[in-house]
Amino acid sequence: MKRPTAFDTELALVRPRGLLQRMAGEVNLGDQIFRVVTALFAFGIVAALAGMTMEMVSQSLPTLRRFGLGFIVGTNWDPVREEFGALPYIFGTVVSSLLALALAVPVALGIAIFLSELAPTWIRRPLGFMVELLAAIPSVVYGLWGVFVLAPWMRETVQPLLKRTLGFLPLFQGTANGFGMLTAALILAIMILPTIASISRDVLAAAPAVLREGALALGATRWEAIRRALLPFVRSGLVGAIILGLGRALGETMAATMVIGNRGEISGSLFKPGATMASVIANEYTEASNDVHLAALSEVALLLFGVTLLLNIAARVLVWRVGRLPGGAGRM
Amino acid sequence: MRVTAIPFLAALALGAGCEKSEGPVKKEPSPTVKETSPTPEKAKTIALTGAGATFPAPLYIKWVSEYHKAHADVEINYQSIGSGGGIKQITEKTVDFGASDAPMKDDELAKASAKLVHVPMTIGAVVLAYNVPDVPQGLKLSRKALVGIYLGTIKKWNDPEIAKPNPGAKLPDSDISVTYRSDGSGTTAVFTSFLSKASPEWKEKVGEGKAVKFPVGMGGKGNEGVAGQVKSTPGAIGYVELAYAKQTGLTYGVVENAAGKLVEPSLDSVSAAAAALADKMPDDLRAWIVDAPGDASYPISSFTFIMVYEDMADATKGKALAQFLWWAVHDGQKLGGALDYAPLPADVVTKVEAKLKGLKAQGQALL
Numbered sequence: 001m002k003r004p005t006a007f008d009t010e011l012a013l014v015r016p017r018g019l020l021q022r023m024a025g026e027v028n029l030g031d032q033i034f035r036v037v038t039a040l041f042a043f044g045i046v047a048a049l050a051g052m053t054m055e056m057v058s059q060s061l062p063t064l065r066r067f068g069l070g071f072i073v074g075t076n077w078d079p080v081r082e083e084f085g086a087l088p089y090i091f092g093t094v095v096s097s098l099l100a101l102a103l104a105v106p107v108a109l110g111i112a113i114f115l116s117e118l119a120p121t122w123i124r125r126p127l128g129f130m131v132e133l134l135a136a137i138p139s140v141v142y143g144l145w146g147v148f149v150l151a152p153w154m155r156e157t158v159q160p161l162l163k164r165t166l167g168f169l170p171l172f173q174g175t176a177n178g179f180g181m182l183t184a185a186l187i188l189a190i191m192i193l194p195t196i197a198s199i200s201r202d203v204l205a206a207a208p209a210v211l212r213e214g215a216l217a218l219g220a221t222r223w224e225a226i227r228r229a230l231l232p233f234v235r236s237g238l239v240g241a242i243i244l245g246l247g248r249a250l251g252e253t254m255a256a257t258m259v260i261g262n263r264g265e266i267s268g269s270l271f272k273p274g275a276t277m278a279s280v281i282a283n284e285y286t287e288a289s290n291d292v293h294l295a296a297l298s299e300v301a302l303l304l305f306g307v308t309l310l311l312n313i314a315a316r317v318l319v320w321r322v323g324r325l326p327g328g329a330g331r332m
Numbered sequence: 333m334r335v336t337a338i339p340f341l342a343a344l345a346l347g348a349g350c351e352k353s354e355g356p357v358k359k360e361p362s363p364t365v366k367e368t369s370p371t372p373e374k375a376k377t378i379a380l381t382g383a384g385a386t387f388p389a390p391l392y393i394k395w396v397s398e399y400h401k402a403h404a405d406v407e408i409n410y411q412s413i414g415s416g417g418g419i420k421q422i423t424e425k426t427v428d429f430g431a432s433d434a435p436m437k438d439d440e441l442a443k444a445s446a447k448l449v450h451v452p453m454t455i456g457a458v459v460l461a462y463n464v465p466d467v468p469q470g471l472k473l474s475r476k477a478l479v480g481i482y483l484g485t486i487k488k489w490n491d492p493e494i495a496k497p498n499p500g501a502k503l504p505d506s507d508i509s510v511t512y513r514s515d516g517s518g519t520t521a522v523f524t525s526f527l528s529k530a531s532p533e534w535k536e537k538v539g540e541g542k543a544v545k546f547p548v549g550m551g552g553k554g555n556e557g558v559a560g561q562v563k564s565t566p567g568a569i570g571y572v573e574l575a576y577a578k579q580t581g582l583t584y585g586v587v588e589n590a591a592g593k594l595v596e597p598s599l600d601s602v603s604a605a606a607a608a609l610a611d612k613m614p615d616d617l618r619a620w621i622v623d624a625p626g627d628a629s630y631p632i633s634s635f636t637f638i639m640v641y642e643d644m645a646d647a648t649k650g651k652a653l654a655q656f657l658w659w660a661v662h663d664g665q666k667l668g669g670a671l672d673y674a675p676l677p678a679d680v681v682t683k684v685e686a687k688l689k690g691l692k693a694q695g696q697a698l699l
Contacts, residue, residue: 080543147560
């Protein structure tokens with residue numbers, strides 16, 4: 001689907017040299033060592049992944065055998081009676097992460113476009129630096145801030161407002177005490193914002209200038225140049241940025257745990273407490289001494305791994321499909 | 333070219349995500365619990381390691397440093413990784429002593445390759461912290477009220493069951509936000525054990541344990557998590573350790589004990605609970621003092637234990653450990669007060685002495 005760009009031309013100029021070398025049978029020893037070493041690194045990830053999966057499966061065998069599929073669809077998590085169903089946690093992870101993504105992506109893309117395309121040069125560096133700084137704040141700090149600042153603010157300002165305006169929706173009903181799914185999604189959104197924004201900015205900055213210049217020369221406005229020429233070109237890079245953000249949201253433990261309310265229940269209201277897969281593992285693993293309980297937590301880890309994988313694949317497929325639609329390249 | 337590098341980054345992120353989830357499932361003891369190798373100049377140092385409960389950790393760390401001042405050759409390293417971890421590590425013999433807030437259960441003891449001895453070290457209590465505007469410290473909470481609040485049957489602060497023992501208190505007509513510990517903890521075990529004793533309904537519906545399925549409310553991670561939620565939510569109630577509540581200035585309640593008396597949690601009332609049951613302690617000292625009899629006993633109290641093998645492999649280490657434990661239950665008890673740990677009553681110390689004298693290394697008595 002790629003049409004020739006300035007990059008490809010550049011590549012075409014560079015490539016033949018390597019090709020000629022190879023054809024002449026010249027093999028540089030340093031190059032070969034470098035190749036082997038980097039290959040080892042790359043396959044190391046695959047090996048680690050396989051090792052972890054095997055370990056998690058073997059650890060969770062007791063519950064895999066005992067509950068089977070019931071573990072995934074069950075909603076009762078009762079360590080005292082040794083009954084384990086992980087659906088509330090799967091629900092919590094997926095809902096909080098997707099909601100965080102929905103809140104963060106528009107803002108992050110806006111930041112990225114402003115920083116790379118529209119902002120005056122003198123402001124780009126300090127502003128970009130601050131965005132990156134946000135990514136360096138430890139999650140426990142976000143969590144504490146969530147407990148003492150965000151939760152009271154949600155309770156006193158945001159949630160009453162939502163109740164007044166959108167209270168007819170089941171999403172915004174019930175007692176609102178500041179903790180719960182919505183607060184967790186919001187804090188996750190703030191946490192993944194810098195990741196998505198700074199990578200998107202780099203991706204945009206890496207796009208060749210001819211794209212913008214060409215579009216502008218054809219009479220496009222600033223907006224049209226960005227939307228029709230620039231964004232389609234960097235689409236896969238932006239999806240990469242979003243997936244990185246999603247990865248952080250899915251795996252985030254501490255900050256989410258501190259504000260989500262840690263209650264293994266599925267509720268239609270975003271004001272109600274929930275729990276995520278990462279949070280239940282962090283909460284219960286250290287003190288779980290019973291084998292079935294430990295196996296259940298391992299299986300949750302395995303499921304978290306699976307959910308992460310599925311969401312990543314879904315995102316990839318989405319890009320691929322959009323790219324194949326007729327004229328799809330023109331859309332975002 | 334640069335653009336295509338991004339999916340690779342995404343793959344990296346996926347890898348990073350897995351690393352996180354790998355943490356909790358690995359079986360090996362954490363590397364930090366390894367023994368510190370003796371440094372060459374102090375070749376005769378005896379290094380002891382212990383791991384377990386977080387609740388007594390501040391006291392144990394104080395003990396270790398004080399003991400080291402008097403016995404420069406003994407170096408003790410205590411890792412507060414949680415009671416569950418302590419039980420696991422002592423069972424697998426990767427540490428010299430384990431620590432747990434709740435005594436080990438029979439099936440847990442059966443997993444150990446040799447006989448483990450429980451030594452009560454100090455006493456803790458669980459208090460009910462609340463955040464009700466205009467209601468000061470010392471709200472009187474009946475057993476029925478506590479069970480009702482945590483079962484979800486008592487929903488408002490001005491419920492008659494709460495109001496009855498508190499004439500004159502300005503109880504608001506607002507919802508009670510119930511808060512519990514979301515992480516598995518001895519604190520939850522002690523509190524749910526009390527609720528089970530106070531109410532057959534609780535025992536049947538919920539039960540007791542380090543992690544239970546609470547009928548209502550929301551969870552906070554750790555004492556600090558519960559305290560944070562209570563502090564920032566008007567109308568909230570939650571249970572935290574006495575020492576933590578005192579040190580962080582939380583408002584907490586007076587609880588009705590087994591004798592029907594309303595008792596304020598304090599080092600004295602907690603020690604009184606232990607003393608009331610001292611003569612009924614089982615031979616293996618695995619005692620629960622929740623809901624102890626006696627007018628002065630605070631009902632939500634518990635021992636915290638150190639577990640050691642009765643017959644130890646290494647005589648030098650065994651002797652040092654036995655001497656340390658002996659010191660801890662005698663001189664060490666005096667250091668507890670400043671940190672809000674209640675001292676063991678004399679009757680209990682006598683029983684512990686007998687137990688410590690029974691410690692051996694390859695058949696030889698250590699003390």
